[in-house]
Amino acid sequence: MDFTNKNLWVLFEWNGEPIYVTQTLLSTWVVMGVLIVLAVVVRLRISSFKGVPKGFQNVIETLVELTSNLARDNMGAELDGLGGYFFSIFGFILLSNYSGLFGLRSPTADLATTAALALMTFFMIHAVGLYKRRGKYFKDFLEPIPVLLPINLIGELSKPISLAFRLFGNMLCGVIIMGLIYGMLPIALRILLPDVLHVYFDILVGALQAYIFTVLSMTFVAQKAGTR
Amino acid sequence: MDPKAFILGCSALAAGICTLSGLGSGLGQGIAAGKAAEAVGRQPEARGAVMSTMLIGAAVAETCSIYGLIIALILLMANPLIALL
8 A cells, every 4th residue: 555645746847857746735735725714814804803702703812812821831921922823833733634534635744744844943942042042042052061062962953853753653643544444444334434533543633743743842942942 | 585575574574563662652651641640639720731741741752652653664665775785
């Protein structure tokens, strides 16, 4: 069986090499489209929001409040302005993980997507750390004794790698196990039985991994910035 | 014997052995969940904080078994040893 990312059609040619639209790219576009439409709908309805929330406004306010509370709890009041960034990261990962339920291949089951997300966290950790701590940022690498500098550097580099591999491994594991089970069952039995496993591998693990990625990123940023 | 078949067979065995790395992280996660249950039993009002701390700890403990999974996948899907023949 083949669980790798398949090429769908040629997008354009670059120096004679074809650049393909892959399954990951297609489902990333779908997820991005859904998120953009959602954002535009919220923006259009924001002028009709009232002091006392009702219905649609209630849902949006709950979501924003939850994320900003999470940011304040994990990063302290100084950095809770970053909550919006982590809200969008959380929404993207959650919708990506759930796109497996609609027959798409999850974008997070591809190392390229998760490595990109982890690199964004990596640059954010060091940019915020440098901005908040100034000169002390470099001194932190020599703690507790200067001999440990290489170990500290390796520790910093291993953060994005473990973030990327954790998300990728969990989601790809779900894709492979579901693929094996669909391949094993006869067609008549494929309707109801795998749903139980979809609840675990897509809904539960998807939400948990999105939460863990967001909270771990917040913890790393706060650790380096020294606000927590 | 065909050397390629020998390498592929050994790689399949090695991929199976790699899944044993789940042993350690499963044990660790079980201990973490047990301690979290103890903590909630002793202090039920701190349930939210205990839960989120436990989830993060369990996720970090899971990393090593994920590395095992990645090695197993590399051995099965993009075997680097075949190129050495």
